[in-house]
Amino acid sequence: MNIYVKDFLHRGLLFGGFGPILLAIVYYILERSVADFSLSAGQLLVGVVSIYLLAFLQAGATVFNQIEEWSVPKAMLCHFSVLYLAYAGCYLINSWIPFDKKVLLIFTAVFALLFFAIWLIVYLSVRAVSRKLNQKMQ
Numbered sequence: 835m836n837i838y839v840k841d842f843l844h845r846g847l848l849f850g851g852f853g854p855i856l857l858a859i860v861y862y863i864l865e866r867s868v869a870d871f872s873l874s875a876g877q878l879l880v881g882v883v884s885i886y887l888l889a890f891l892q893a894g895a896t897v898f899n900q901i902e903e904w905s906v907p908k909a910m911l912c913h914f915s916v917l918y919l920a921y922a923g924c925y926l927i928n929s930w931i932p933f934d935k936k937v938l939l940i941f942t943a944v945f946a947l948l949f950f951a952i953w954l955i956v957y958l959s960v961r962a963v964s965r966k967l968n969q970k971m972q
Contacts, residue, residue, distance in 0.1 A: 838897050846894035853889025854882045877928075884924045891920040914949055921945065
């Protein structure tokens with residue numbers, strides 16, 4: 835098995851469990867703050883499984899940025915695609931956003947804007963640290 839596939843699966847398994855924990859905290863806060871808040875067993879099952887898969891894919895997708903043979907745009911596109919499909923799928927399955935073209939367009943625009951803004955900040959930070967290290971080595 836490819837080392838990157840192993841890393842993807844390993845990271846997903848390590849961090850996937852945090853998704854349901856965070857979901858339980860959110861559900862607890864909603865129960866304490868929203869009158870008549872309730873969930874069916876089916877809603878709870880869908881929520882836990884989908885958020886586990888979301889966290890699994892989010893953690894696993896970090897491996898794309900470490901594949902040295904890939905160009906930065908290719909790694910970024912793969913990372914974006916996996917995250918977008920995971921988030922959009924999870925939000926739609928749980929009815930956290932409605933399946934409506936306008937809503938999906940807004941979700942996509944906000945997701946893309948935030949993804950690329952965060953990615954740019956990380957990229958510039960890593961580049962700045964690399965420059966400082968290179969200067970110290972010279």
